Amino acid sequence: MNVGEVAALAGVTVRTLHHYDRIGLLTPSGRTAAGYRQYAPADLDRLHLVLLYRELGFPLEEVATLLDDPSADPAEHLRRQHRLLRDRLERTTAMVAAVEKEMEARSMGISLTPEERFEVFGDWLPEEYAAEAEEKWGGTDAWAQSQQRTRAMTKDDWLRVKAETDDVEARFAEALRSGVGADSAQAMDLAEEHRQQISRNFYDCGYEMHAGLGRMYVEDERFTAYYERIAPGLAQFVSAAIQANATRHGS
Amino acid sequence: MNVGEVAALAGVTVRTLHHYDRIGLLTPSGRTAAGYRQYAPADLDRLHLVLLYRELGFPLEEVATLLDDPSADPAEHLRRQHRLLRDRLERTTAMVAAVEKEMEARSMGISLTPEERFEVFGDWLPEEYAAEAEEKWGGTDAWAQSQQRTRAMTKDDWLRVKAETDDVEARFAEALRSGVGADSAQAMDLAEEHRQQISRNFYDCGYEMHAGLGRMYVEDERFTAYYERIAPGLAQFVSAAIQANATRHGS
DNA sequence: CTTGACCCTGACGCGACGTGAGGCCGCAGG
């Protein structure tokens, strides 16, 4: 098959295929004497995967690394795409619910708080993150462990975990409001609880790794945003408390 | 509220807010003496709408026109967003189903045809299109009519329409395969049937408007892709048949 | 042997920001 046919079949432009060829994401397996690109069935398979990952928000470069990973067979890709699509489904459902909630509220003359309204944008444990998390930490033991455990979670498990998390976060916020320092025993104890919670629910999180996480809370804007939405200054506070706790344990 | 706080609340970067300010999409309603951006609650409302439309794939410029349209009250936006989100939900569900189908097939050692695999990318009556269609034709009578009628459709209605459409398309494909010309009576009759189908189900489609549609089938790559997926050469064929039919009626 | 559809390779443009650079607030601590 030549470019035009493939483009029509897959619903993309010819230019897109040229682009994928040039960046090495999808090189047609053959060329005619005149230089025409010739796509084999295997190329179509690959294109299919590419388009799905693209749709899910992966940058093309990462799609390439995913597809060129020799340790990932086709079934692996299907499973991953299935997971990501279901995440997306969940997120979209949540957004629909949020809009319906707002419509309801409007029709009753009530108005929601800003926090309520942006809720769905803040609760980004969603696909966008799933994609990136995998790039950053995919392949690490922690990641594998986390994947394994979360896959085994039922909806109830998940709600329990969420409740636990919310609880610690709320108590962090309270500590912050009450004015105690991030290096106070109270704050450090909360940090320790946070660490153990992660270890229990996701992956073995040692002090060093926990400290790394803490740093991320202030360096990655989205994590910062997550904590700032709970209370202004909370990202810094939690991060500092985690460092203090790690230091306390290390010394 | 200043930029940082708003950014944290909404889960976007400060730079994004700067950008929205510069392009006039979201201008903070005030500035301090020092030039600091000051966001009022109304600005947050607007930001919320912006982010939802953005998430739904609208280009920012179009978001601006949507939001600045004085004839669109907040409830209107909510309804539209609700609609678009539900479209997205449907599409994602279809994609999940497609992946599951492929997993099933793999596990049974069967392999799908390329057409089957790209199906979900071809059946783009989805959000992506909804967004664009509204930009191109929003405000025209045809669009309004179509909106009104499709809103009133039940799921069964929709399936019936889809079946009708598939039928005519299949007969077009058959005509093409049988080798009759696009200007044959057979082809023109099919074109006429196509026109009446649109008139019945969507909006009054006169010969001139139909000819315009036909042109689009070959000029817009995605329409072309849609027909090419049914049979190679079908986009041209249908388009030509429509022109011929319009000419026949006009002369 | 022409014609028209399809293919090629540059190369520039664009949308939606990311990412510094260089410099001005503003307020807590010495």
Next chain:
DNA sequence: CCTGCGGCCTCACGTCGCGTCAGGGTCAAG
């Protein structure tokens, strides 16, 4: 009082995923 230090400001250039010509070869049908 001034000195940090985080937050804010405005350029301004960089990036990603293509869109869109420009200039030219290719191929099947008539």
